[in-house]
Amino acid sequence: DSGVTQTPKHLITATGQRVTLRCSPRSGDLSVYWYQQSLDQGLQFLIQYYNGEERAKGNILERFSAQQFPDLHSELNLSSLELGDSALYFCASSATPQGAAGNTIYFGEGSWLTVV
Amino acid sequence: AQKITQTQPGMFVQEKEAVTLDCTYDTSDPSYGLFWYKQPSSGEMIFLIYQGSYDQQNATEGRYSLNFQKARKSANLVISASQLGDSAMYFCAMREGRRANNLFFGTGTRLTVIP
Numbered sequence: 001d002s003g004v005t006q007t008p009k010h011l012i013t014a015t016g017q018r019v020t021l022r023c024s025p026r027s028g029d030l031s032v033y034w035y036q037q038s039l040d041q042g043l044q045f046l047i048q049y050y051n052g053e054e055r056a057k058g059n060i061l062e063r064f065s066a067q068q069f070p071d072l073h074s075e076l077n078l079s080s081l082e083l084g085d086s087a088l089y090f091c092a093s094s095a096t097p098q099g100a101a102g103n104t105i106y107f108g109e110g111s112w113l114t115v116v
Numbered sequence: 117a118q119k120i121t122q123t124q125p126g127m128f129v130q131e132k133e134a135v136t137l138d139c140t141y142d143t144s145d146p147s148y149g150l151f152w153y154k155q156p157s158s159g160e161m162i163f164l165i166y167q168g169s170y171d172q173q174n175a176t177e178g179r180y181s182l183n184f185q186k187a188r189k190s191a192n193l194v195i196s197a198s199q200l201g202d203s204a205m206y207f208c209a210m211r212e213g214r215r216a217n218n219l220f221f222g223t224g225t226r227l228t229v230i231p
């Protein structure tokens with residue numbers, strides 16, 4: 001158990017809909033990351049938050065948005081869903097925002113999103 | 117160019133034998149970190165081992181060791197005494213630079229342990 005909690009574990013929704021994925025980081029971790037794993041794109045970094053503020057942005061679509069709340073949990077909002085958005089969405093956390101030695105990034109179990 | 121290359125889509129190993137999973141990386145930044153993760157069929161991503169670019173010794177974590185060859189830009193994962201539960205996808209990843217923290221992942225290697 002990595003200590004990173006994601007809900008829901010599975011989600012099936014229709015095209016055009018909006019969903020919210022939730023993540024609670026490991027206790028004490030201030031940095032949260034979102035990754036998308038799909039069959040055609042592999043594992044891709046979407047976005048990073050540190051202590052409530054956006055820290056880095058990757059290949060995140062404009063239809064997607066995220067935020068980190070004062071209690072450090074994070075939500076990833078996916079809107080106007082398309083079939084191609086079907087993927088496994090991971091949340092990860094680490095203690096610090098920067099690349100320090102030993103600053104391991106721990107992943108949650110992921111949220112499986114299926115768009116039909 | 118790909119930042120992380122895993123050239124073995126699939127590997128087989130006999131139970132109790134050792135296996136090496138290959139990973140090469142590409143970066144011009146002197147500061148970087150290399151990670152290996154295991155993804156079983158259930159989908160979770162499990163952290164295995166970390167190697168920093170300035171680490172003098174190869175990282176080890178139980179049955180996992182990282183064969184770090186900086187000049188060749190390779191970071192191969194060695195699993196000793198393979199177990200049936202080691203059957204999974206294995207991903208090599210890199211964090212590049214001192215200020216970045218996002219990871220670049222390879223395409224993964226599917227390891228199958230044969231009884």
